[in-house]
Amino acid sequence: MPNILFASNNLAHWPTARATSQAGTFDDARVPYALMLEEHEILNSPSFIPSTTDDTWIHFRLYPQDSDYNSIPVLCQAYDPSGNLLFRIQKANSTYDHNIQTYLYDGSTSVNQTGNIPFTNTKVNSIDIHHSVNALGITIKVYVNSSLAIDLTLNSNPNNLTPPARFSIGHGFGDVNSNMPVSEILVADGDTRNARLDLLRPTAAGAYEQWLGSLAVLADDDTTTGMTTIAAGQRQTVTLSAYTGASNISNLVAISSTTRGQNSPTGIQHTIRLSTVDYDGPVIPVDFSLQYNITDWQLNPATSLPWVGSDLDLIETGFVSVA
Numbered sequence: 025m026p027n028i029l030f031a032s033n034n035l036a037h038w039p040t041a042r043a044t045s046q047a048g049t050f051d052d053a054r055v056p057y058a059l060m061l062e063e064h065e066i067l068n069s070p071s072f073i074p075s076t077t078d079d080t081w082i083h084f085r086l087y088p089q090d091s092d093y094n095s096i097p098v099l100c101q102a103y104d105p106s107g108n109l110l111f112r113i114q115k116a117n118s119t120y121d122h123n124i125q126t127y128l129y130d131g132s133t134s135v136n137q138t139g140n141i142p143f144t145n146t147k148v149n150s151i152d153i154h155h156s157v158n159a160l161g162i163t164i165k166v167y168v169n170s171s172l173a174i175d176l177t178l179n180s181n182p183n184n185l186t187p188p189a190r191f192s193i194g195h196g197f198g199d200v201n202s203n204m205p206v207s208e209i210l211v212a213d214g215d216t217r218n219a220r221l222d223l224l225r226p227t228a229a230g231a232y233e234q235w236l237g238s239l240a241v242l243a244d245d246d247t248t249t250g251m252t253t254i255a256a257g258q259r260q261t262v263t264l265s266a267y268t269g270a271s272n273i274s275n276l277v278a279i280s281s282t283t284r285g286q287n288s289p290t291g292i293q294h295t296i297r298l299s300t301v302d303y304d305g306p307v308i309p310v311d312f313s314l315q316y317n318i319t320d321w322q323l324n325p326a327t328s329l330p331w332v333g334s335d336l337d338l339i340e341t342g343f344v345s346v347a
Contacts, residue, residue, distance in 0.1 A: 026214025058205035088197035099196025131183030139173030230261030261342030291346030
């Protein structure tokens with residue numbers, strides 16, 4: 025199973041984003057809302073730790089409502105840690121079709137291709153983008169509803185480009201009269217086709233209540249609110265909203281946004297608690313600026329077996345301050 029590098033269905037990760045609960049534009053059994061993109065709007069992800077392999081997969085679901093015939097808006101583009109543009113996916117042409125055009129870059133030149141598998145209008149569609157880069161070359165494959173629509177290769181990497189560390193999503197298939205909702209956004213180092221994201225939120229305090237502040241702020245989609253501590257070794261755990269998805273679960277990821285002051289601890293660990301036992305993730309250094317943090321548990325640490333849906337009925341998640 026792949027490593028999850030980024031996962032989001034949260035306004036707090038996308039400055040300027042607004043939510044929509046328009047029925048039929050997202051799966052409300054999995055996530056509480058979709059992110060609504062308005063005409064020509066582009067949402068930029070936080071920076072995340074790039075893949076340690078050649079491969080990065082970006083996945084999200086989108087609901088095209090129209091297709092602007094007066095412009096060719098961006099759907100998705102990604103950048104490496106140095107800010108180099110890696111690829112650009114956009115509407116193919118200035119007509120009402122729903123095909124994509126993709127540009128692949130090496131820092132000196134580019135190749136491009138127009139796909140022939142369109143998105144379906146006024147339906148929830150999926151896109152999966154497989155970007156691969158190493159010293160010998162760069163490739164991109166783009167899948168529309170799991171079917172291969174784009175396949176491009178550059179046979180060199182003269183500027184030593186590396187895997188994506190951030191990306192943006194644009195209002196690619198909407199127009200002045202309609203928005204384009206997106207949801208269930210994932211980045212992984214392995215195949216994301218058929219992947220789904222279930223967002224579980226804090227509902228009540230768990231076994232530990234050592235941080236200051238209201239639990240409600242952990243689920244309010246606001247980066248200016250949060251729980252605090254000035255001491256190391258403080259634990260906070262929470263119970264989660266009910267899981268209603270498939271019984272087979274590939275990964276359980278814990279996500280937080282953090283910032284620190286002059287006198288605060290310098291690190292954090294995500295933790296999960298099962299059967300009164302605490303399982304702490306790796307230490308994550310916390311900067312003075314706002315940052316995105318993720319810890320990926322591919323296996324249930326209590327059993328060393330793959331996760332199943334019933335495991336989530338017993339779990340608490342949370343975080344620990346580190347000196």
